[in-house]
Amino acid sequence: MGALETITQKIQDKAKSLLESGQAEVVIGYRKGSTPLVAAPYFARTPSDCENLIWSSFAKLNLANYLPNRTGKVALVAKGCDARSAVGQVTENQIPRDNLYLIGVPCSGLVDPAKVAAKEGRPIQKATETDETITVSGVGFEVEIKKAEVLRRNCEVCSHRSPTMADELTGPEAPAAKPDDFADIKALLAKSPSERLDYFQDLIKDCLRCYACRNACPLCYCPVCFVDETRPQWLGKSTDPMDTMTFHLLRALHCAGRCTACGACETACPVNIKVREFNRVLDKAVQENWSYEPGLTWEQKPPLTVYQPNDPADFIK
């Protein structure tokens, strides 16, 4: 049995026992998707539901997104980044720690369907996977692709693949990936300001302002998002590029020091914008200025809620 099947089995067993013992009223995990390369959120409420739970490298949503405002005890299937989001939500009072059970999945990185589509241009009718590979097929073709070649950007670099804060791990800790060295951002900084502005303006030119990135984000649980504010409604609702840019910049600021690089935003984006580019600029700043990474302890205080008298800020004259 491959690692994927083992994890799936363990998730199902754990979920069943949690539901049977009443330790959880619902187990939030993944089921097989209705289209290829998709694993969908699934809410198991009875022991028999649990056989639909799976683990797969298509499990791209961050299920911590479903935790805020939930009452009752809940168990969450969580990879490293998701578990960190859940920890963040506990520290931000979105769910009581006592109501949360984390079924941790050591993650080896998830597959980016866009990369698969780019590699295999023909319409894909079916996809299957093993630990190391995926096999896609369509009208008159079947191709095997190494997962390592089609990992999501955020999974290629990942400093916390295994959810060490989880209540239980469903397998041995995953081999560490290299942490994000922000090499591309550093390279970008070597360019001229106007080139950089062009780059970021081009990045979001297709944005529909559907806010799927926001809605898929476990950090975006605000009852009223700033883009939806009225009185003053200071952000236009049209597709004006500056309004769109403002949305992305402020969302990034709101996620700063809280983002766990789960990539759910990019997964959700229907027009394939590399939304996280903005977040990463700030991830880098948060790490460099305050040596902070979110979701690693239950006691952590987000960096914008604390200060040090000697915090660096040389640009302030």
Next chain:
Amino acid sequence: MTEYIVKEDALTAFFQAIANGRRLLAPQGQGENCRLEVATGPVSLDYGNTHLSPKATFFPQTEKILAYHKKADQPKYNQYQDLGDHAEPTVIFGIRPCDAKGLAISNKVFQNDRFTDPYWKGKYESALKIGLACLNPSPQCFCAAMGGSPFGEMGLDVLAYPKEKGLGLKPLTPAGEELVKAASLPSADLASEIKDLEKKAIEAQGPLDTYQIINERKIMELYKADHWSATAEPCLGCGVCTFFCPTCHCFDIQDETSEAGGVRMRNWDTCMSPLFTVHGSGHNPRPSKTERVRQRFMHKLKYIPIKQDGVRGCTGCGRCVVMCPANIDIRTVAATMAQASA
């Protein structure tokens, strides 16, 4: 009417002839990135469907409709002025039948015996629409189940289909006939070929027989069914389904102002957002995603059919199925609606 053939080597001339000085929109780019755009490069004939539905051509995401000047030295300051319908003569090639049907459904919303929307009307009526039938439907396609067909004709002036690296053409309206005639094409009788191809394509989609049950069940029975909160539970409320849906047509009117003046515009809105129904008082008749998700599926599968003589509000294009980050599949939902008890 007769059918016509465009040979591979005559394609370029054909597109030139149908454009005839008008704006020509046609599929540009391959695979996921295929879009209906002003044709500047080669026209794609082999694509699943365009990434976005063609509705933005007639109903742009942001459309400025009125404006006024604040400065007293400007003519008619402090008075709203119409900014026009932004229509221009257009030929669209490559609309999939599901999308053409979607436009036809929206057309009844924007133009009917009670009301005419000038901005839609101008653009819709100044465009000639050539559809491109589907030979190999994608896994998410289910137009047939929604009463359509990969070779559906609703809302089109001409139906085309790929034929030996060229095209087969079937004019559907006098305007379509005129358009094709202008291209001086060889005619042919393609009726039986079309029938065969259509049958094959429908079979490839697999059956979905739940719609009839939904049609027969009473509104309140469907509405009060107990599955809605479970159906809605995975929903993120993002509204991607509505942005990509060829029949979603809701909008919000907004004013924007500056020192110089103001503009009134309408923007796409989405019923998946709580803001869609929130009242000035703060009251929201659809307070949670359960009500909102129910609204969307009831609208597509029950309310529109009632208003539009049985034509379903979903055309089976499958975009929402693929785009939904939570994989809420309207086929599954339809099946649930058909079965669920109240």
Next chain:
Amino acid sequence: MSEFEPKVVAFFCNWCTYGAADLAGVSRLDYPPNFRVVRLPCTGRLNPKFIMEAFKRGADGVWVSGCHPGDCHYIAGNYYARRKFVLLHTLLETIGVDPNRLRFSWISSAEANKFQAMARDVVESVRACGPNLTFRKAPLALDLPEVA
């Protein structure tokens, strides 16, 4: 064409930099008339969205100034603000907003001369950037589009 006169929106805290500007007035220290001051109780009140709003509306530059760290009238407002500024500054600089368009400074209520020097420098830096054409909302088109 007349020389470009930059428009700068300035956000000052009431207790320090606004006071420094008052003192600069008392001392008749002249500086360019290119900025408009929004008075805040504390730089801690400054929501980054105010800065975005200023740029969105076409400001050529934005200047934020408050009490020196440790001098906050509200104990720690500027310490929290400073962290926000670090992020906003990094973000805007990285995405290509000319850093000379956005100035942060600490000016105490006694530093009228620093205020004058900073005011001049802010305006000249922004002037050197030229008009803000790229990081703003396009002016609203208020007339019928010309029919071809």
Next chain:
Amino acid sequence: MASKNVVGAVLVAGGGVAGMQAALDLANAGYYVYMVEKSLAIGGRMAQLDKTFPTNDCSMCIISPKLVEVGRHINVELLTLTDILSIDGEEGDFTVTVRKNPRYIDMSKCIACGECTKKCPRKLNNEYNENLDTRKAIYVQYAQAVPLKYGIDAKECLYLTKGKCGTCQKVCPPKAINYDDKPEEVTFHVGSVVLAPGFTPFKPSVFDTLRYNDVKDVITALEFERYLGATGPTMGHVVRPSDHKDPKKLAFLQCVGSREVNRASNGYCSSVCCMYAIKEALIAKEHSGGDLDVSIFYMDIRTFGKDFEKYFEKAKAAGIKFVRSRVHSILPETGGGVKINYVTDGGLSTVEFFDVAVLSHGLVITGETQELAGQLKLATDQYNFAKTSTFNPVALSRPGFYACGVFTGPKDIPSSVMEASAAAAAATSKLTPARGTLAKVITVPPAMDITGDPPRVGVFICHCGINIASVVDVPKVVEFAKSLPFVEYASNTMFACSQDSQEKLVSLIKEYRLNRIVVSACSPRTHEPLFQETLAAAGLNKYLYEMANIRNHDSWVHAGHPEEATQKAMDMTEMAVAKAALLTPLKENVIDVEPTALVIGGGVAGLNTALTLSQQGFKSVIVEKDSQAGGNANRIHTTIKGENVAEYISDLKTQVHNDPNITLVLSSQVDKVDGYVGNFITTLTTGQTVKHGVTIIATGAKEHKPTEYLYGENRRVVTQLELDELLKADDQNVAKANTFVFVQCVGSREKERMYCSKVCCSHTVHVAVELKKKKPESRIFVLYRDIRTYAQKEDVYKEARDLGVIFIRYDLDRKPEFTQDNKQLRVKVLDPVSGRHLIIEPDYAVLAAAIVSGRETDLGMKFKVPLDEDGWFFEAHQKLRPVDFATDGMFMAGLAHYPKPMDEVVAQAQAAAARAVTVLTQPKMTVGGIVAEIDQNRCSGCGVCKAVCPYSAIDLDDKGKAVVNEAMCKGCGNCASSCRSDAPSLRGFTNAGLFAQIETAL
């Protein structure tokens, strides 16, 4: 006394920081205050400082809100340019006669525009800048002065001396000059007197070898302070005075005029010079970019206050050199700079060049103060400081006279402020029946209801004489204002702030039914309260007001660009109108105040706090965790002044026991706390529930248990407190002992406790003197690092040396070594003077063990008040609010704040009571106004607002949503900018209002 009528007013003599604090505490406690100040303006010495140690806070920034508060307080009558002529009568009813000297300016007319100064031909030395630059004969003392009114130097004015000139009268826009102004004698009654006359810096002229008189590059520290100041002669640029070049090497000479009985006759330590020298050294290095080479020549470094030792460490880390040597002479160098001759620690005579020598001069009581003390028959010591007792540190020798600040001994700002509050409490201890009898209350008509009315904005554009109108085209701005949305009325006015304009404003509000007012004139920082009062008088909520500062920010700084200035004035007016239209009336709510205090800790601090509160008529509950009250003082024998502590404590306990206002709960602690200022409900571990309006934390501290020097291994090694207990008990072994070794800094000033315990040196020299006096043949050694007998305690140090106590200095890396041989103690220490090791075999070794905090984290959490890293409770502001917590209604006293000797503990306890009285004295408290509020529909309960609130004013309710406690909110808006969904908004500075300003700014 009780039978006689007492007067509910107090005289405060001196307008420095101590006098201001005393005045505010008195006025806020319901007394009318006459504040007499000799000079043109209040502010005192602190107004001259650039920065303050140890936080490097900008001095002017922190003092100016206090200046404004004093200046505007309805119950503080400011008598500037005034001399006290006589004070007759007795406590309860004094008759005070003063002379108000002429200012030659009508204060009600002067708008402080400065036109007069600009044109005045007479240039004079500017005392504010220590005569390093010039001022005119008509002048303000400093730019932020309160009252901000000009005055004429009569001795120098050409018109007043020679009858020529008269320019100022010609150019003054509001015609405020009155050359015929005459001195005026005024008599009034007060119940008591608080003297806060301050000090003058020592003049180093008497030291001819230091060459202050004739060498330009020898300057005083206060002169150097002015060089550092942004408003100083070089605007903060450090220069060598002789040639204004950048100096490379700087020397500070400590104890100039202090600890010196030959030329200066000032035996005392001035207490502040070590710290200010370090501060000036650090700031100078900062200003010069860090390359500056700074040496500080000292005898003992006395960094004994809270966070001072860390400051000293910081200075060392910054490369400032500390040279232990008393410099005997300075010689000028040709081409600038000086040569300094000194003898190093090792005895080498050295000459070193410096660009500038800064003399750290001490604090001296002025001749005028001496005269006044003499006239009032107040006892003073040989240095002219007022005599006080340890147990009543602010009461002077004559009933009814109290003092604070340097008059009772040299001290820094926080100690002065503490004493000021203490003096406010002590000075009113007998005046309670008269509280509120003379204090004025403002009555305003009820505000009209404008709910649902559309904005009707009235705009008033001020000419400010010619100050605005000479640059800005005022009529054009008025016309523009009329065109703005919601503006119903716009007009210009010559002086918007004049009495007749204010009256007109009231009638226009009524006539045009204006419900928002915009005044385009000067700075809201100075004038907003005035206009707000006028709005209130017109029945309009005072928050429906906005100001455009078209003078300070426009006409005054763009005089050369009238067109641009006019455009700017129009924009600023538009911004103000846009914001004003969105303003809403802000409610101020009234909450009840429970007139009881909870005092936590029953030591000297706690008992004194409760007794002081009782004198003021307020009840308190003291919670003491021990089974008896008294705390550490139970173990202390005598004070440095020789007072018997046991008797004092027993007297205190009796007083408390007999006081019907005080409940002492022993063997109890705080269990649970609810509520906030005015309305706390605290449950004690005994189950008792206390309702109280304020809380005073006086939990004390404890003596460190040494882990070195054979402590606990040899019974002859005792701590300082243990020795005191032995002395108290008349222990025979101690009486028989002949040799004592005292070891200082045991556990203090070391890595894990980088602070000075402040009391040990003084107590050691005191005990040493006592022992020596009892048994002159005994041999007493004090092993020390720096002797820190600050202020007049230096005399006891000198006495100890005179009596033959031997002081041997040791360094941290060469601590004394303790061994024992058959119970015989042996102490080995290196004598730095001889360079040889000394072996002492003492009968007793006494360890000056550190004072360590109780680290009451749990208590802090319950009351939402912070502790610093050493575990001391953390005050709201180290300089100006040393007994307050940032959280309203919370105060501290005693060692819980920081180690301190008993007189300072008593003073802080009285101060805490005084501060508490300002809350308790109001039966109802007004809260609200510019505070934050939460839209709970937008609140996710994430807690960011709560985390960033500096005042702990935000909590999450039982639904997990944030709520603001209006009584604690100070309106900073940190919550509003930190919330991602804009649930909090700051009234008066709402997003809508600020967005409107941004929009109209462009």
